Amino acid sequence: MQLPGDPRIVTPRLLLRLVRGDDLPALLRANGDPEVTRYLPYETWAGPDDAVAWYARMEGRRERSEALQFVLERTADRVVIGSALLFNFDEDRASGDVGYLLAREYWGHGYMAEAVEALVAFARDTLRLRELKAVIETPNTASAKLVMRLGFVPVATADGLDTWQLTIG
Template structure:
């Protein structure tokens, strides 16, 4: 499955550029990953220091170099500031499968930016990484993310009971999936 090259892929849409996240982006990453509202459904506690963002960026680099996934920084065209990210992770090449995740600064919620970025990443996965199945696991209270993936054609497959342990409790997650055959080649349909 994994046709991931050693060159980091830059993706471009009408409004956004998805690019490699670098150490200099740590203050931008910290800004949104330290926000309680943004982190409410993220599965980790809000960052307390910029150093946590620097460590996260190192993990993003390892993910890419070890070919276990790719995390793109979301930037608006004409602005280098990272306002969110979109990631393929848990890539399982023998099963042509990957998980997808995304996060966006609340300053940019409700503008269709996350949907535009996620759609570009999905397209890249199906066309360049030879992925056949993309999975998204989403907390039941996270209605906005559920609506986003449903708009892109993901199907809700069911509830994963007590799937993650976070902050002293077990959390249920919905499992969504999108197959390559579900994704329209005519992009105007999404």
């Protein structure tokens, strides 16, 4: 799948743009918080080395057209408050996955709903995907409520994880 070179998605309060090296300190604050990462499929970052290794992996995935790793930058003050990822593209099915993370101090303000809704539109209109999936661990009720509000529906899977799917095209 051919991915756009430098996509930028603007919402009323956010700019979603590709991650850069200078975003790592803000992302380390979020990914270094065990409360933020407790439901994610990777360990809480222990320090800058983890951030640098993650960034290298994300850049490699982007270069191979496997993923688009965005940061969520508040437009009011240009502070990076989280990240979101479109990945696992299946060109034959016109599908992909979405994942996201938000620093704890920004929980409960609607930022992630705003960001994911914009990513859904981007996936449909720019990437021409017809389906998005989000995998959410069962205890993560806040994330399940978020995707449910955006129209995702639960689907049965063999792996025991809660998988939510949205038909978008």
